[in-house]
Amino acid sequence: MIRTPAPVTTDSYLVGLDQEYRLPNDEENVIRIKQNPPSGFGRKIFDNISVAGVSDSRYSESVDGLVCGQGRRLTLQREPENQYDKNAVAVIAAWTSEGTERTGQIGYLPKEAAREIAEKYAELPIGASLHILYMRTSEKSAGLRINVWIPKVSPASRVELPFDETIPMPDDPVERNLRGIELEKQGLIENAILMYQRNVEESVSGTHPYMRLATIYRKRKAYDKEVEVLQRAISVYQHTVPKGQVGRRKDMEAFRGRLEKAKALLGS
Numbered sequence: 001m002i003r004t005p006a007p008v009t010t011d012s013y014l015v016g017l018d019q020e021y022r023l024p025n026d027e028e029n030v031i032r033i034k035q036n037p038p039s040g041f042g043r044k045i046f047d048n049i050s051v052a053g054v055s056d057s058r059y060s061e062s063v064d065g066l067v068c069g070q071g072r073r074l075t076l077q078r079e080p081e082n083q084y085d086k087n088a089v090a091v092i093a094a095w096t097s098e099g100t101e102r103t104g105q106i107g108y109l110p111k112e113a114a115r116e117i118a119e120k121y122a123e124l125p126i127g128a129s130l131h132i133l134y135m136r137t138s139e140k141s142a143g144l145r146i147n148v149w150i151p152k153v154s155p156a157s158r159v160e161l162p163f164d165e166t167i168p169m170p171d172d173p174v175e176r177n178l179r180g181i182e183l184e185k186q187g188l189i190e191n192a193i194l195m196y197q198r199n200v201e202e203s204v205s206g207t208h209p210y211m212r213l214a215t216i217y218r219k220r221k222a223y224d225k226e227v228e229v230l231q232r233a234i235s236v237y238q239h240t241v242p243k244g245q246v247g248r249r250k251d252m253e254a255f256r257g258r259l260e261k262a263k264a265l266l267g268s
Helices: 060-068 111-120 173-186 189-201 208-219 223-240 248-267
Strands: 030-033 043-050 070-078 089-097 100-108 127-134 143-150
Touching: 043 111, 043 127, 060 089, 060 100, 070 173, 089 111, 173 189, 173 208, 189 208, 189 223, 208 223, 208 248, 223 248
Parallel strands: none
Antiparallel strands: 030 127, 043 143, 070 089, 070 127, 089 100, 127 143
């Protein structure tokens, strides 16, 4: 991959938004870039962290395209159905090349960062902005460092939008989960509920649709619906998930613990 090195500056404060630059001590393959956080995101939770897996051959074309492209933007996508890590967060890049808009995955958030997001910010949307890109050379691998953001406002302050009849229902259950996540971020909660409900009706294994529905119903104090969803989750796991599957016992305990609390709230 060949491209012109970024210009050198001694004062990064003079660099405009989305402009490339290097500091005097940076090597030629370094591209620093100033980006505002995504619209609606105002609190930075991780600063200048590396993107994991960038050197993976599956992502190399997208990484190189991002480095050489224009109009670069990042999005973060939770992967609750990831078989290796349920907390996994994929980093998706978008850029323009020769007048054509392109997009592709470039890696994942580091495992520790993904776990912290799952523990502390499970109810919040997450976004990212570019910080540093490292061009691939004959001697060095490509690399990226990014900033991760959440909204300044709390989930409770988000406005819930009315049901949107134009949003289609995906055929794939994983896509329905992902679509549900995005719809929740947008405030289209009723649409998100439909996505998760379809997965529940189809007895999809995996905690995400059950736990998200349970969480939504808990917030609405619809404890009867929360109980129904959790009972369904337990039944699905008992009959369709092999007893030896990794995480099955932990998931079952989580369902049962939440069900016990929901029943208590329903009876109070």
